[in-house]
Amino acid sequence: MKRKDFIQTIGAVGLATTVSGSLLAAPLTKKGKQIYFHYLLFWLKPSLTEQEIEDFKQFFEGLKKLPYVKNLRYGGPAASTPRPVMDNSFSYNASMEFDSLEDLEAYGKLPGHLALVAKYKPYFDRMMVHDSVYEVK
Structure with missing residues (x-):
């Protein structure tokens, strides 16, 4: 072939x-289907120990287990060549996938989600969220 x-x-x-x-x-995936992405950026506190930074990864592992989450990937900034349009100042990012806007919004209200956020909020100074929708063509 x-x-x-x-x-x-x-x-x-x-x-x-x-x-x-x-x-x-x-x-x-059916054409015309919409997929929702929940993109998170975290700036961890500079005072965290190496162990606390390692422990922070459990935040993402916990989120993976929650209902409605279809896919979750996380990591730190790449060592890409610096350029004017790039911002690698964050410590961690995560990208999550959901089947619908309703699922994304229901996930945000889950007691398990709220408990994880409360537990790991002391680890970061700043967090930014971007939600987007993608239509399968």
Whole structure:
């Protein structure tokens, strides 16, 4: 099979993931469906110890377990070449995915979410949130 045909075939059936040596096709997302993203930026307090910084990661691990969250990834700033449009002043960021605006807003009111925020709020000086919607084309 030619590379171009292979890539088109894979695109038509969705992404594939290798799990224990077997190939599983991921379901396709319907065209016109909207996906909601909740993007968080954190500036940790400079006075935190290395252990406290490591403990802060448990905030994200706790958020992953909450209802409505489809996907959550987190990390620190990359060592990208500085340029005028870049701001790498944050300590951690997280990107979360939700199926609907209703799910995103319900997640924000969950007791588990509120408890995690209260527990880890003393770790950071500043937090910024960006919510966005993406339409599958």
